Amino acid sequence: MSLPVILFFLCGALAVAGAILLIAAREPIHSALALILVMVALAVLYLLLGAPFVAAVQIIVYAGAIMVLFVFVIMLLNMGVEERTDFSQIAKYFGIPLGGVLIVWAAYWLLHSRPAAAIGTGSGMEASSTRGLSTLLFRQYLFPFEATSILILIAILGALVLARKEE
Amino acid sequence: MSVVPVSYYLALSAVLFGLGVIAFVFKRNIITIFMSIELMLNAVNLAFVAFARAHNQLDGLVFVFFVIVVAAAEAAVGLAIVIMIAQNRQSLSVERMNLLKF
Amino acid sequence: MEFISQHPVLVASIIKIAVLLFIVMTALAYLTWMERKLIAHIQSRWGPYFVGAHGLLQPLADGIKFLFKEDVTPPGADKFAYLLAPFLALSLGMTAIALIPFGPPSVLIPFLNQQAFSVADVGIGLMMVFAITAMGVYGVALAGWSSNSKYPLMGGLRSSAQMISYEVSLTMSVVGVVLVAGSLNFNEIISNQSGYWHYVPFIPKWNFGPQIIGFLCYLTAAIAETNRVPFDLPEAETELVAGFHTEYSSFKFAMFFMAEYANMITVSCLATILFFGGWLSPFPDSWKWQLFLPGAGLVLLGIYCAWDTLTEMRGIARLQLSVVTLLCLGGGLLCLVPQVAQVIQGPFWFTTKILVILFFYIWLRATLPRFRYDQLMSFGWKLLLPVSLANLVLTAGYFAFKWTRHG
Numbered sequence: 001m002s003l004p005v006i007l008f009f010l011c012g013a014l015a016v017a018g019a020i021l022l023i024a025a026r027e028p029i030h031s032a033l034a035l036i037l038v039m040v041a042l043a044v045l046y047l048l049l050g051a052p053f054v055a056a057v058q059i060i061v062y063a064g065a066i067m068v069l070f071v072f073v074i075m076l077l078n079m080g081v082e083e084r085t086d087f088s089q090i091a092k093y094f095g096i097p098l099g100g101v102l103i104v105w106a107a108y109w110l111l112h113s114r115p116a117a118a119i120g121t122g123s124g125m126e127a128s129s130t131r132g133l134s135t136l137l138f139r140q141y142l143f144p145f146e147a148t149s150i151l152i153l154i155a156i157l158g159a160l161v162l163a164r165k166e167e
Numbered sequence: 168m169s170v171v172p173v174s175y176y177l178a179l180s181a182v183l184f185g186l187g188v189i190a191f192v193f194k195r196n197i198i199t200i201f202m203s204i205e206l207m208l209n210a211v212n213l214a215f216v217a218f219a220r221a222h223n224q225l226d227g228l229v230f231v232f233f234v235i236v237v238a239a240a241e242a243a244v245g246l247a248i249v250i251m252i253a254q255n256r257q258s259l260s261v262e263r264m265n266l267l268k269f
Numbered sequence: 270m271e272f273i274s275q276h277p278v279l280v281a282s283i284i285k286i287a288v289l290l291f292i293v294m295t296a297l298a299y300l301t302w303m304e305r306k307l308i309a310h311i312q313s314r315w316g317p318y319f320v321g322a323h324g325l326l327q328p329l330a331d332g333i334k335f336l337f338k339e340d341v342t343p344p345g346a347d348k349f350a351y352l353l354a355p356f357l358a359l360s361l362g363m364t365a366i367a368l369i370p371f372g373p374p375s376v377l378i379p380f381l382n383q384q385a386f387s388v389a390d391v392g393i394g395l396m397m398v399f400a401i402t403a404m405g406v407y408g409v410a411l412a413g414w415s416s417n418s419k420y421p422l423m424g425g426l427r428s429s430a431q432m433i434s435y436e437v438s439l440t441m442s443v444v445g446v447v448l449v450a451g452s453l454n455f456n457e458i459i460s461n462q463s464g465y466w467h468y469v470p471f472i473p474k475w476n477f478g479p480q481i482i483g484f485l486c487y488l489t490a491a492i493a494e495t496n497r498v499p500f501d502l503p504e505a506e507t508e509l510v511a512g513f514h515t516e517y518s519s520f521k522f523a524m525f526f527m528a529e530y531a532n533m534i535t536v537s538c539l540a541t542i543l544f545f546g547g548w549l550s551p552f553p554d555s556w557k558w559q560l561f562l563p564g565a566g567l568v569l570l571g572i573y574c575a576w577d578t579l580t581e582m583r584g585i586a587r588l589q590l591s592v593v594t595l596l597c598l599g600g601g602l603l604c605l606v607p608q609v610a611q612v613i614q615g616p617f618w619f620t621t622k623i624l625v626i627l628f629f630y631i632w633l634r635a636t637l638p639r640f641r642y643d644q645l646m647s648f649g650w651k652l653l654l655p656v657s658l659a660n661l662v663l664t665a666g667y668f669a670f671k672w673t674r675h676g
Contacts (some may be wrong), residue, residue: 005170008175015179015183028259035408046213053393056396068410070198099188106178107178109179111175130453133225136229147237162248
């Protein structure tokens, strides 16, 4: 029961608890907080998997900017508690057990899978993953990198146009 | 290689993805549905990082980077649309946004 | 004993965290004292002088007051978020200090062979500190939201919008330093600043000179990020009735207060490491007399306190001052021992530089008026971000030119 195993089960349990809280919460702000908990737990799992840069980017961008956007929108559109309408019988009595069975089945088979050994040489995950990651981003994946920067520009323009008041 | 087998991370990713799908299907508030999409994207990110560790390559991390960026762009534009719809329909419940239903 | 030898990292971390927590909480309390005294003297009045000698026991009195005040929860408040917000703010403020190196990594704890002066020395230390400060927005936003009242909501929204706006400029202004040092690790950034300029051999090679634009952008963005004057409109008492922490009382308010000062300390530590050489001394290593500076300084302070004890009138203050005198003289004589003087050198210079930057922060508070909110936001997006980006482009261009020229 070494420390990595304990940490994995702790963060895994926190992530699953956060996801269940997301489903079960009555107010959207509590769902947002549960999702932030999931993201922070996942960042710790990325640290365990030897990807510290991705963990830092996950917290700075995902948990620190995107979720702040969600929280702002929930605060601005203060539309109250979520209504509990009754959904169809099929969904309740057939859907939820089937969903649970599918999740357990997928998890079981993934647990007993054997990921293939290292395919080809590839760039190994050495200690300075930042340097290796930036080399990959700026050499092999340069075109997708520039394309995502244009995507962000389009998103900024789209959000600006949508948020402008009609004069 | 990490002490914890990589398949454990994949199982966790599957569970989180499934919970995201359940939240997407069963919730009524449109912002919560958006958040379940983010949960699904996070589960996929975990699978990517686990595979990057399994194959000892950094390309999985590059893809995680792109997924995070695309999620940011989608959240920005999507929430702008949600704000406009909510001000138009005076409600955040998905059942009220049924003008295109036949 | 085998547990200690089998898990040296864990045990060393626990010891370091305990010592660091104690020191940081004391430093937070006395930072409030220093602020009140400094602002008072700038404004030609005395600050707290009654509680202990020179008001030194004032933080203790404030702590006791906060503990005994009535804890009021506003009606209709979202209980979970209301309780979570101050805990989140304070814990995140204290967590970032764990990544800061206070001294050289070569100094080790005796049995455990671990670094004595930094709790966590990760390869991407700088990004981790920014990740932790990025999460600090939630403390403010949740506090404003959960109070179920107009003024906190407006103050919380404005304050968190300000924080996320200036966070972009903060991270951009620091990338120049990362380019100069070639690494995100704090110890490497500091060791990159050792040595002296080639042509002018008595100016140290700190990043303050080459990255002066970056430093000024960083300082401005940091003051805005920690919600201090001149950027503290969302929480100023004359403006929005104390903003997001209006509805908080007693200990939770004290936690917000402490969180603000902890953020100030974190940001000053970062400025010291990135731009002023961290724990490096400005004098060359060959000047051996600088080893006795901390000891000599403490002994002089002890002599002043002794003289003050003899001229003090009140009993309790005299008792307290004599304790302080004994501590200063004892600490000073301890620091004059050569082994201890060698070890204490790094933290001494680090603390001195942090105190200079904190003095500057407090001086700003006493001197400048505050920005209006729209002026604040347009300054952040329209002036500070382009200047930070220009600094980044200039630095990157210089290095690209240098690297392609030298092959």
